Amino acid sequence: MCQLSLRPLRLSDEADARAAHAEFAGEGFDFLLELRAGEPWAIYVRRLDGIHRGGDVPPDRVPATFLVAEVDGTLVGRVSIRHELNDFLANFGGHIGYGVRPAYRGRGHARAMVRQALVVARRAGVGRVLLTCDDGNEASASIIERAGGVLEDIRVAPDGIGKRRYWIG
Numbered sequence: 595m596c597q598l599s600l601r602p603l604r605l606s607d608e609a610d611a612r613a614a615h616a617e618f619a620g621e622g623f624d625f626l627l628e629l630r631a632g633e634p635w636a637i638y639v640r641r642l643d644g645i646h647r648g649g650d651v652p653p654d655r656v657p658a659t660f661l662v663a664e665v666d667g668t669l670v671g672r673v674s675i676r677h678e679l680n681d682f683l684a685n686f687g688g689h690i691g692y693g694v695r696p697a698y699r700g701r702g703h704a705r706a707m708v709r710q711a712l713v714v715a716r717r718a719g720v721g722r723v724l725l726t727c728d729d730g731n732e733a734s735a736s737i738i739e740r741a742g743g744v745l746e747d748i749r750v751a752p753d754g755i756g757k758r759r760y761w762i763g
């Protein structure tokens with residue numbers, strides 16, 4: 595069985611990460627969070643690091659750790675671990691966002707990513723972890739429930755989609 599590891603985005607990831615980003619087009623999910631059109635890769639990677647350290651966080655965002663998931667030298671997915679919740683995250687987004695590239699789904703990668711992301715969240719000082727998923731996203735609901743998530747409620751987001759809100763810890 596291949597080992598999955600989470601690590602920060604690197605300068606050398608540009609081609610693979612941009613390809614992954616394109617693969618999510620149409621799924622309503624950004625592989626590369628906050629990516630600005632035309633922004634040079636090195637600037638983007640530095641900006642993500644600033645958001646992680648908390649020194650360069652836009653007013654409607656919170657400090658967050660962005661990590662890619664690697665298996666055998668290939669990027670298979672990514673996670674974003676929010677260190678705190680703003681209003682939107684408390685209602686709909688939760689502490690951890692994750693996605694697996696279409697070609698690598700159904701192999702347990704998301705489960706492994708969430709398991710490791712929970713450790714990162716704890717290290718960042720998050721006590722109880724809020725995880726959310728679209729009502730009807732059975733794969734994601736199963737991942738969260740298997741990780742110990744306890745359903746609190748379902749809240750309808752501004753886009754009209756119901757978000758299942760689970761707490762762990």
Ligand SMILES: CC(C)(COP(=O)(O)OP(=O)(O)OC[C@H]1O[C@@H](n2cnc3c(N)ncnc32)[C@H](O)[C@@H]1OP(=O)(O)O)[C@@H](O)C(=O)NCCC(=O)NCCS
Pocket residue numbers: 621623691692693694695698699700701702703704705706726727728731732733734736737740
């Ligand atoms: C949701 C997503 C992360 C799942 O990734 P994945 O690597 O395929 O998930 P895993 O292989 O770890 O599977 C986890 C569970 O989902 C189940 N599953 C996978 N695909 C499924 C599907 N299409 N329907 C129902 N269950 C599914 C698996 O059987 C497994 O359940 P089990 O542990 O009870 O057997 C992936 O489909 C994705 O990136 N989707 C787009 C972005 C997204 O929805 N992110 C989640 C935001 S909350």
